Amino acid sequence: MEKLVECKRCSGNACYEQQLTEQNVTTWLCMGCGFTTSTLMVEGSKVVNDAIETAPELYKDLMYEDQSGNVWLPSTITLPAKGMVFIDGVNKTNWKWAAAKAVEILEEEKSKYPEGQTHKMDMKNIKHFEQKDFMDALETIGFFAV
Numbered sequence: 001m002e003k004l005v006e007c008k009r010c011s012g013n014a015c016y017e018q019q020l021t022e023q024n025v026t027t028w029l030c031m032g033c034g035f036t037t038s039t040l041m042v043e044g045s046k047v048v049n050d051a052i053e054t055a056p057e058l059y060k061d062l063m064y065e066d067q068s069g070n071v072w073l074p075s076t077i078t079l080p081a082k083g084m085v086f087i088d089g090v091n092k093t094n095w096k097w098a099a100a101k102a103v104e105i106l107e108e109e110k111s112k113y114p115e116g117q118t119h120k121m122d123m124k125n126i127k128h129f130e131q132k133d134f135m136d137a138l139e140t141i142g143f144f145a146v
Contacts (some may be wrong), residue, residue, distance in 0.1 A: 008066035009035050014135075028070075034085075034097060034134030035064065035072040042069050061092040075134075081119050083141030088128065097129040099140040 005028070007015035012032030019026050027038040040047045048071045052060055055073070064072040077085045083102045089095025102119040113120065129137040138144065 007032055007035075008068060008070065009033055009037075009064050009072045028072075029075060031135050031138075032132070034075050034087075034137075035062075036075045037066070037070040037072045039070070041071045041073075043071060045071075058087060058089055058091070058095060062087070062095070077138065077141075077143065079141060079143065079146060080117075082143070082146070084121050085134070085137045085141060085143070088126070096131065097134055097137040099127045099129065099137040101125065101141055 001021075002016060002018045004013065005015050005017045006013055007028070007030040010030060010033035012030060014031040016029045016031065017026060018028075025039050027036070029036045038047070041051075042048065043065060051073060052063075059074055062074050066072060074087045075085070076087075079102070081102055084100050086098055086100075087095050088098035100121040100123055103122045105113055105118060105120050109120075127137070127140055129140075
């Protein structure tokens with residue numbers, strides 16, 4: 001079941017809550033601030049520790065723990081044939097959302113990519129968006145048309 005709730009990170013009203021009944025897990029993705037968490041993402045959990053181990057420093061710096069003990073991290077949204085949205089910046093006060101559209105891999109480049117991959121992210125033409133403009137970044141890659 002999916003519904004809109006108030007975000008426990010930014011207090012915005014565009015936070016999608018989804019209950020995964022088979023696993024008894026609830027997830028949240030805020031379309032306002034762009035951060036995400038789940039009932040599995042609590043301080044010291046394997047999920048959070050794995051994220052800390054593999055995440056870029058900026059993502060770690062932006063981690064936020066809400067009053068319920070859930071750890072929120074910036075989202076990275078990847079639609080292989082459409083594009084990718086991620087954070088780009090130098091520190092927790094100086095960052096923006098970045099949107100890179102997907103482009104088809106040219107025939108002469110295909111040997112550089114895994115077999116079957118048809119698109120790559122156009123990192124030369126990234127568009128940047130302010131911290132509060134996560135939805136605009138998603139719109140750039142066609143997220144809402146999916």
